[in-house]
Amino acid sequence: MTxxxxxxxxxxxxxxxxxxxxxxxxxxxxxxxxxxxxFLLRIEDLDSLRCRPEFAAxxxxxxxWLGFRWPQPVLHQSERYAVYRTALARLLADELAYPCFCSRxxxxxxxxxxxxAPHLDAMGAALYPGTCRALxxxxxxxxxxxxxxxxxxxxxxxxxxxxxxxxxxxxxxxxRVPVDINALGDVVIARRDIPASYHLxxxxxxxxxxxTLVTRGADLVPATNVHRMLxxxxxxxxxxxxxxxxxxxxxxxxxAKRDNPETLAMLREAGVTPQEVWRRLxxxxxxxx
Numbered sequence: 266m267t268x269x270x271x272x273x274x275x276x277x278x279x280x281x282x283x284x285x286x287x288x289x290x291x292x293x294x295x296x297x298x299x300x301x302x303x304f305l306l307r308i309e310d311l312d313s314l315r316c317r318p319e320f321a322a323x324x325x326x327x328x329x330w331l332g333f334r335w336p337q338p339v340l341h342q343s344e345r346y347a348v349y350r351t352a353l354a355r356l357l358a359d360e361l362a363y364p365c366f367c368s369r370x371x372x373x374x375x376x377x378x379x380x381x382a383p384h385l386d387a388m389g390a391a392l393y394p395g396t397c398r399a400l401x402x403x404x405x406x407x408x409x410x411x412x413x414x415x416x417x418x419x420x421x422x423x424x425x426x427x428x429x430x431x432x433x434x435x436x437x438x439x440x441r442v443p444v445d446i447n448a449l450g451d452v453v454i455a456r457r458d459i460p461a462s463y464h465l466x467x468x469x470x471x472x473x474x475x476x477t478l479v480t481r482g483a484d485l486v487p488a489t490n491v492h493r494m495l496x497x498x499x500x501x502x503x504x505x506x507x508x509x510x511x512x513x514x515x516x517x518x519x520x521a522k523r524d525n526p527e528t529l530a531m532l533r534e535a536g537v538t539p540q541e542v543w544r545r546l547x548x549x550x551x552x553x554x
Contacts, residue, residue, distance in 0.1 A: 268301035269478045273328075274467070276309045277320035280528035281327045284482075284512040287546050289333060291509045292480040294550065305474055306335040310343045311459060311466055327529040331539050332552035340474065342466050349461035352469050352499055353417060353454065361423050361498045362454060364405050364415040365397040372396070392450035393418065418451040419464075421494055428497040433489055436478065436507035444490045452491050464491045472501040483508040512546070 271292040275285060296302035306328065310316035325339070356362035367375070375394050398420065400408075409415065425431070425446055432441040454465040461469070471479060479489075489506050496503055532542065543551045 269296050270303040270475050271296040271478050271480055272305040272307050272476050274307040274309050275324055277317060277324055278315045279320060280323055280530050282526045282528050286331060286542055287512045290548055293552060295478055295480050304335055306339050308339060308341045310341055332554045346460050349466055353460055356498055362417050362419050363398060365418045366408055366413050366415045367396050415457055416453045417455040419454050421446040421449050421451055424494050424498045431493045431497050433493045434505040436505045444493050449490055468492050468495045468501055471504060476504050478505045480507045482511050
């Protein structure tokens with residue numbers, strides 16, 4: 266049996282809740298350290314406007330309270346901008362990505378003027394219509410030198426042409442899932458002020474940390490298609506994926522930070538023990554305190 270390397274990679278934008286505890290446990294369980302697996306903690310703090318150091322410290326505090334342990338040092342994405350810039354530069358040099366000067370209003374207007382219903386991606390958002398994809402190299406340089414704001418988009422069609430059709434290994438079903446670039450579009454992988462989106466940063470980090478199995482919530486299945494295209498474009502190793510069900514409250518609503526659910530810190534302050542947390546989540550085999 267091959268030992269797995271998994272990771273739990275929260276963003277420090279708020280305190281952890283029960284859904285996070287379950288996701289961390291799912292990764293920890295999949296690593297199976299009894300047979301030499303590794304469970305890693307990664308802090309995904311690219312968003313300097315929303316991520317806060319005190320929340321990063323609180324994540325470590327909450328996970329330690331639940332009994333989790335992980336190798337040191339903990340990787341912080343905010344310390345790795347130079348690494349992401351290198352990956353982005355490679356994609357641009359290989360002509361697998363391009364600068365996009367469109368604002369949200371520009372994109373909405375382009376879609377409206379096309380005269381048909383917008384094509385939607387797997388998340389329900391309108392696909393980018395490719396307005397800037399065909400700009401000449403000279404036009405791109407001119408606009409950048411003039412200080413126009415831009416993002417960088419992955420050229421999905423170019424990646425497929427260069428590297429062929431892609432798919433990913435779904436550990437939950439034991440099947441290969443094909444990537445449909447027509448449902449993917451050209452996603453943003455960087456902005457002028459941030460050299461990597463979530464998509465680009467995680468594939469670079471997973472490869473560098475030797476992650477063999479990515480575990481995360483079922484809501485991130487669409488992102489997996491983007492990540493496989495980026496792995497192919499950058500020549501990175503392909504991990505397996507296992508998307509777990511989302512934790513819901515007693516009324517069946519998904520637990521999410523934006524809905525201000527009861528946090529692990531609140532439970533701890535109320536006298537709830539880690540064992541009770543695991544009982545609430547229906548978990549029998551859990552990290553020791």
